[in-house]
Amino acid sequence: MNFKYHFFTSKVMILGLVLSIGLASGKTKDHNSKQDKQTPNFIFIYADDLGYGDLGCYGNPTIKTPNLDQMASEGVKFTQFYVASPVCTPSRAALMTGCYPKRVGLHNGVLFPHSTTGLNPKELTLADLLKSEGYETACVGKWHLGHQEEFLPESNGFDYFFGIPFSNDMSKKEQAKMGWENYKYQLPLLCGSDTLELDPDQTQLCKRLTDEAISFINTNSKDAFFLYMAHPMPHIPLYASKDFQGKSARGAYGDAVEEIDWSVGQIITTLKQLGIENNTIVVFSSDNGPWLPYKTHGGSAGPLRGGKGTTWEGGMREPCIMWSPGNIPSGMVCNEISSTLDILPTFAHFANADVSDKIKLDGQDIYNLIMEQDYSFDSPRTFFYYSSKGTIEGVRKGPWKLKAVRDTLELFNVEEDISEKYNLAQKFPKRVCELNQLILSFDKKIEQEMRPVGKISEIENSRH
Structure with a gap:
């Protein structure tokens, strides 16, 4: 067919x-x-x-x-x-x-x-x-x-x-x-x-x-x-x-x-x-x-x-x-x-x-x-999520990036520290909590809003 x-x-x-x-x-x-x-x-x-x-x-x-x-x-x-x-x-x-x-x-x-x-x-x-x-x-x-x-x-x-x-x-x-x-x-x-x-x-x-x-x-x-x-x-x-x-x-x-x-x-x-x-x-x-x-x-x-x-x-x-x-x-x-x-x-x-x-x-x-040639416009992207295999492993907001590393959370200022060498989590614990909450809330939201992947079995069934 x-x-x-x-x-x-x-x-x-x-x-x-x-x-x-x-x-x-x-x-x-x-x-x-x-x-x-x-x-x-x-x-x-x-x-x-x-x-x-x-x-x-x-x-x-x-x-x-x-x-x-x-x-x-x-x-x-x-x-x-x-x-x-x-x-x-x-x-x-x-x-x-x-x-x-x-x-x-x-x-x-x-x-x-x-x-x-x-x-x-x-x-x-x-x-x-x-x-x-x-x-x-x-x-x-x-x-x-x-x-x-x-x-x-x-x-x-x-x-x-x-x-x-x-x-x-x-x-x-x-x-x-x-x-x-x-x-x-x-x-x-x-x-x-x-x-x-x-x-x-x-x-x-x-x-x-x-x-x-x-x-x-x-x-x-x-x-x-x-x-x-x-x-x-x-x-x-x-x-x-x-x-x-x-x-x-x-x-x-x-x-x-x-x-x-x-x-x-x-x-x-x-x-x-x-x-x-x-x-x-x-x-x-x-x-x-x-x-x-x-x-x-x-x-x-x-x-x-x-x-x-x-x-x-x-x-x-x-x-x-x-x-x-x-x-x-x-x-x-x-x-x-x-x-x-x-x-x-x-x-x-x-x-x-x-x-x-x-x-x-x-x-x-x-x-x-x-x-905008002088870039007076800020990016409309207020945050960005890093994920692998469906697991959110980090979030970027402004210069800050929170990264899940094994069982710990690490914080980097990636505009000043592009190579992610210096973990600032202990210095800015409130920032860690704020960004971690973004991860948790977004993960819950996207789980609720997921749309179905295409599956051969479901497409076959739709034809009959």
Whole structure:
């Protein structure tokens, strides 16, 4: 049975609400018609396991990233930008939904080829929202929010998907290199839900994904579009094409990052050739911090403590660059707290889409924070929670971070002590109590408001 065109009532209802707002305000838009070009295109580029200290513009001395460095000099560089989880799947769920992973049921860790859950098709995603506003939408690269057809991008608001459904190490070929001879799964390269290849040549993956992204941009240059480009690297195993192999002073890891930088440059060049760079917002970030146990095959968190899988700053504070010559101020550094959670409501603002009171979000609209050149606006994000596998392990409020370390609570001023070296809990016990109460109250609240994760069994039952 082909379920490609199975629709879910609640998602359609939510989209209807969003569309009705547009109709009421005179913004009538048909998905098949040309979009009002006063609203910008969006490109969100996500690296995988890239650390805070892995780009030249964030202080890396050996990895050459001229295109990203130029983006930073011509746009806004964020220094306190957080992802909502220190591992893949929950982090990506938060980006797509504007919600903490626990709210959408994808908080327990990464999905594997044997997993039977995924992003619930009833959730309103960033792609759903923009598609309802007339945008063409594409996901190119790594998805990792469920590999069954019901959970893939084309069931979650994207018109087109080309890429891999989970991490690039989840294949028999790669696991055999690490001694797991009995690993039975292969890595599929998908177009939509169709398998094009099994275990594709990963040395060519970055270039193939870049070609697909550029093709999508060229095809839709006269319409509004949203491109989500999620690179599978520098997650291990590390690969680069012949043009980049052995070229970086940082070894195989640097080769992979430098090819990603090349890819970013190709996309920027394409926008300029088409004359749409002034009407396109490009954002670059990473899903979580570097995988430090892999040493030279892992990245660098720079001055930050910890890395992937931890709720120290190095696991969840990421590089973020926003670039758009016609929309975003040039050469600015934003030191305010912000997050991938904020992307959905902020893109909604740029696209003139109103989502207020229609869905429960944890993200904040940071439009004013981005656009105010002197940064007289404070971040609307008054606090941020650090969680791993659904357990809240810390909270950030202003300069203060309370961190649960085993059975104790530690307090850091992360603006003065970016490396989290100096525990101030004994000096400021009232601050510890205040922040701990925030953790306890929020955890209770989100438990009550959790929405169900997508489950194959429940979707199957709904069809009968």
